[in-house]
Amino acid sequence: NAGVTQTPKFRVLKTGQSMTLLCAQDMNHEYMYWYRQDPGMGLRLIHYSVGEGTTAKGEVPDGYNVSRLKKQNFLLGLESAAPSQTSVYFCASSYGLVYEQYFGPGTRLTVT
Amino acid sequence: GESVGLHLPTLSVQEGDNSIINCAYSNSASDYFIWYKQESGKGPQFIIDIRSNMDKRQGQRVTVLLNKTVKHLSLQIAATQPGDSAVYFCAENTNFGNEKLTFGTGTRLTIIP
Numbered sequence: 001n002a003g004v005t006q007t008p009k010f011r012v013l014k015t016g017q018s019m020t021l022l023c024a025q026d027m028n029h030e031y032m033y034w035y036r037q038d039p040g041m042g043l044r045l046i047h048y049s050v051g052e053g054t055t056a057k058g059e060v061p062d063g064y065n066v067s068r069l070k071k072q073n074f075l076l077g078l079e080s081a082a083p084s085q086t087s088v089y090f091c092a093s094s095y096g097l098v099y100e101q102y103f104g105p106g107t108r109l110t111v112t
Numbered sequence: 113g114e115s116v117g118l119h120l121p122t123l124s125v126q127e128g129d130n131s132i133i134n135c136a137y138s139n140s141a142s143d144y145f146i147w148y149k150q151e152s153g154k155g156p157q158f159i160i161d162i163r164s165n166m167d168k169r170q171g172q173r174v175t176v177l178l179n180k181t182v183k184h185l186s187l188q189i190a191a192t193q194p195g196d197s198a199v200y201f202c203a204e205n206t207n208f209g210n211e212k213l214t215f216g217t218g219t220r221l222t223i224i225p
Contacts, residue, residue, distance in 0.1 A: 092155075
């Protein structure tokens with residue numbers, strides 16, 4: 001049981017480049033989330049999904065897109081990276097909204 | 113309180129002593145609270161949770177206290193160990209159509225050997 005995994009672990013992008021972060025969970029959770037974590041700030045929700053084929057905007061969705069084609073996977077896309085998107089990105093999953101969220105190890109993204 | 117801030121509060125505790133980490137949550141409508149532990153370079157790890165119909169909940173070496181009157185949450189860690197050194201933060205779930213977890217900025221706990 002691997003829990004929540006994220007790929008890649010590190011990435012450096014140039015401004016304007018695009019990339020996709022992959023999150024996978026093997027706990028059969030319905031809910032999945034993408035957060036960003038910046039120094040001095042709490043985790044901020046980017047997008048989330050309440051089930052396969054569904055997505056919804058979180059607190060800071062601008063500049064990001066997501067897809068949940070399979071229940072176990074949740075993809076986060078950056079179409080045109082900006083330096084303001086330099087951050088550590090965490091994926092999480094949960095059984096339901098009012099249940100603990102299990103987090104992946106994170107992806108450190110630097111945009112130059 | 114911990115819910116908003118640019119500077120990470122720190123707490124240093126002697127190994128073997130008990131530690132108390134505090135959190136002031138923001139929304140009186142919140143009905144579910146979680147404490148997470150985050151070690152350097154890792155993702156947050158669930159420690160313990162509590163629902164708003166409870167005042168106290170105990171786990172292994174940890175106790176969470178909830179005071180809804182003053183919107184305050186605390187995490188008590190008994191007999192601290194070097195492995196307890198990490199950033200701890202609370203999260204609150206707010207009901208009523210906008211259910212999501214809101215995370216605090218965290219407190220850095222350092223255990224002194």
